[in-house]
Amino acid sequence: MMNLFSFGAKPKRNRYDIALPPEPAPGVNNAAYGGPYTPTEFSDWMRGINAAAGVSVNDTSAMSISAVYACVALIGGTVASIPLQIYERQNGARVPVDHDYWWLFNEQPNPDYSASVLWESAVANLLLNGDGIMAIRRPKYGMAINGIEWFNRRGVTPYKSTKGLGLQYRCTHLDGAIEDFGYEDILHMAGPGFNGLHGMSQIRHVLRHSAGIALAADTFSAKYFENGARPDYALVHPGSVTPEQKNQILDYWEERHKGVNNAHRPAFLSGGADVKELSMNAEDAQLIATRQFQIEDIARGFGVPPHMIGHTQAATSWGTGIEQLSLGFLKFTMLRHLKKIEREINRKIWPNRVKYFAEFNTAALERGDYKTRMEGYRVALGRAGEPAFMRVSEIRKFENLPPDAELDHLAMTITQGASNASVTDQTASA
Structure with a gap:
């Protein structure tokens, strides 16, 4: 296996020798604020975006809302928990392969943090600020990959090359160092409203008023109890x-x-x-109803069923209804994020090859309960004389069990016997 983290000489700040835009104003490099920021961005961060509720909303204040935090943690944690499998196309079939890049995407993208931190951080930026940005690290010579690094969206400035080299990215490190990347070295997962440079910030648009109202309600509730939970x-x-x-x-x-x-x-x-x-008491002022509605409104903005962030008042919290809602979350919310990541990886990692491709394995999330799985396996093995399309060892792999050749042979014998008996019965009745 190649040495994944031997980055070699430090990359040049402008490895593509292109005409760069004017230098941005010096950034405010304070990691505690999620920087680095330019002065304008830092001012926006400090003041936030004023919502109709009269409070300022930014990515940090929005994450102080339990519903926002729960949605971001749920989606980011789900992406981080799904293995990214690498496949090889062989004669029209897809075969999982043991590839060097698997370790980067599933275990350790660089020496500083794990793959789970990488995915959760990038997805949080995608959900809150409209873009998830990750840099592909390559050795000084060659196109192989030996690391992946996440950048805070606030420290990345996309711009168009003046020499026809496509989209370029100026990335600012926490220490203030500036590094430029070409489009082929950046994994850019843009959110809805992509304008050719970046996606639409949910803080400025989708969450501006709903999060603002939630923050105002939280502040009002805190003041209400601070003052002894009494009316004015x-x-x-x-x-x-x-x-x-x-x-x-x-x-x-x-x-x-x-x-x-x-x-x-x-x-x-x-x-x-x-x-x-x-004044009226809190219940008459519908404070409780307002806070409950904001949970649903925020969940709607992220595409998360409310029950998955602990809000079960409007839906049953057990049975097939919840199971179907959870499957809907996987199909209509998670898949749009997963496919966006997969396609960005495949077009940047293997731009000129169709031999390899990466795909998230969502089988674990789609698994039904034990009884449902066993019924499905019976059909796969050839129930009641029907033709089988799976072996026992393949099913055992789904259940994290080792293969067993004897069981494969036994199941095949039973299936063939049942099939022969069925043919004999049909011939006799004819």
């Missing part, structure tokens, strides 16, 4: 009080009744003071 009210005193007396009364009231631990403590009012309610 006013302390009314029949006489006039000085500003100092007013502040003393308010400080005393907050000290005695602010916070969850002080909830429901009895209040003592003297001198004719009274408490007047100024």
Whole structure:
């Protein structure tokens, strides 16, 4: 096996010798903020995108919403958990092969992190910022691959080559170093709304208002419980009080009744003071309903069935209904992400070859329950004299069991015997 991580000499900053666009303004290289950013991007990150709810939304604040985090973690974790198998085309058939690149895509793309981290990070950027960007590392000479590196979308600037070399990418490392790549060395998974350079940012578009409302509802709920989970009210005193007396009364009231631990403590009012309610309680204001709806709205934006992120109020949480919803998630949500990744890998890794190709093996996600699988295996082995199309060893492989030649022979004997008996019965009845 080749040495996957011997990158050799450090690649030149402009290995394609092309005319580059003007240098971008110096980035703000702060890893804590998910940088590096240009000053404009950093300003957008700090201020966020103002939603109609009056709060700022950016990728970090959006991930503080449990529904957003659950959707991103679910989709990214699912991609990371599916093995990417490499196949070889042989006489019209597809045969799994033991390829050197399998290790890069399934175990360790580079010495810094595992393949699971690579996929989860790239998919999170795709879902939140519209693009998943990964650089293909090659030795100084040759086109073989010896590593794959993930780049934060915020640190990547796609641009068109002025010399007809196609799409180029200027990537900024966390230390501020700038590195340029040609299109053949970047795995670019663009989201919906691709404009020729990048996909549409979900933060700026799809999640702008739904996430903003969810953040506003979370903040309101936190303040509600911080203030003792009480409605807004006013302390009314029949006489006039000085500003100092007013502040003393308010400080005393907050000290005695602010916070969850002080909830429901009895209040003592003297001198004719009274408490007047100024607003409705949280349930009347439909705060709970708003938060529940935002879970469904965010799940809809990501294409995730609400029950898969723990919201089972509007659907049954057991039985075939949930099973069908889960299969629908695989077919209509996961497959569009998986196919996008597969096609980008195949056109960049093997651009001039049709011999090899990569494909995610989703069999584990499509498996039914034990009884359903056993019924399917019976049909595959040739039930009731029907022709078989699988061997026992092939079925045992699906169940992570070693092959067994004796069982293959026994099953074939039984199937042939049943088939001969069926033919004999048909001849006798004729």
